[in-house]
Amino acid sequence: MVKIVDKNNKTLYQCEECSFGYEEQSWAEKCEAWCKEHQSCNIEITSHGIPPKWKEI
Ligand SMILES: [Zn+2]
Numbered sequence: 001m002v003k004i005v006d007k008n009n010k011t012l013y014q015c016e017e018c019s020f021g022y023e024e025q026s027w028a029e030k031c032e033a034w035c036k037e038h039q040s041c042n043i044e045i046t047s048h049g050i051p052p053k054w055k056e057i
Helices: 025-038 052-056
Strands: 003-007 010-014
Touching (some): 010 025
């Protein structure tokens, strides 16, 4: 399930598999579907997102 998180008053959708954050829910869902099936990330998808370390910034 894609997780909805708040980041500086902006809503981000987070892939629960790889923790990448996305501004669009559709990308987060694509990412999660890919991560679950392939047990890895698709660079074409993650390039639309924010790396997991965004949480610490
Ligand atoms: Zn993912």
